[in-house]
Amino acid sequence: MTTTMGAALHLAHADQPAPGERHRTKGKGGGGETFADFARQVYSDQRATPLAREMLLAFGYATMVAHSEADRDVKAVWSTARQAMGTTRTGRHWRLDEAIADDAPRYTNGKDRAHRACEAPRLRPHPDGPDDYRNMRGICGTLADWENYALEKQPGTGWYKYHWFCKRHLDHLARVREQLREPNERAPQPVPNRGGLLPVYFESDWLATYRHRLDSPTWEPPAYGISADDWPTPGVEQIPPRARLRLAALDGTLLVEADRGALR
Structure with missing residues (x-):
C-alpha cells in the first residue's frame, strides 16, 4: 500500500502493534501525493539547508517508499533513514542523528x-x-x-x-x-530562524527527540513553537499548515546503542 502525504502514517514503537492509518483534517494535503511530490516540496522549501533536505528526504524515503505497510515499524524506518544518510567521515556517528540535532529550533545570528x-x-x-x-x-x-x-x-x-x-x-x-x-x-524573544523542519513534515514526539540528540533533557523549544511553520516573519506570508506523515520516535535504548558505536 502506497503511503500518501494526505494520510498520517502512524508508526508504533517497536514493542507495540502498528495501528491503522488515520487522516488529518488540518492542512491542504488532500491525499494522492507521491514521494516525488514530497521531494518537490522539500526542495522548494527555502528554509531548508542542504543537510536538512537530505534528512527530510531520508525520512520520506523510509516512510513512503522503502517499507510496505506489512513490514513497517519504528526500528525499520529509523534504520533505513540512517543507512540512507550514512555515517560521518570518521564512521563513528550516524549523520542522521547529527542532522536532527542541527534541526533543533533556534535563532542564530553569526557575528561575521x-x-x-x-x-x-x-x-x-x-x-x-x-x-x-x-x-x-x-x-x-x-x-x-x-x-x-x-x-x-x-x-x-x-x-x-x-x-x-x-x-x-x-x-x-x-x-x-x-x-x-x-x-x-x-524587545520580544527572538523569532527562530533555523531548524524546526522535521515537525513541518512529520508528526512525532520531536521534543523528546531533540532533547536526546542535543543531550539536554531540559531543552525547551522557542515560545513561538517547535515547528518552523508556526514562526512569524514580518513582511513574509506565513506558510499554511500541510499534511504530515506520522513518524514515531525511536526509543532511547536504540539511540544510546547507536551513540556507543553500535551502528546498524
Missing part, C-alpha cells in the same frame, strides 16, 4: 568577522577616495575586536543587530550600549 567595521563617525575623509565604503558610510571602519560590540534587538522580531567599535572609540560603544539597554529589555 568581515562586518566588524567600527561605526564611530569619521572625522576626516579616508585617503582611498570618495568611493571607499568608509567615506560613503561616514564611519571609522577600523576592524573592531570581537568583544567590542553593542547588541540591538529589533522590536518586531527580537533579532540581533551588532554595532561594532574599535579600541579608539570605546566611549561611543559605552554610549550606544546605554542607549539600547531599555529598548532591548522591551
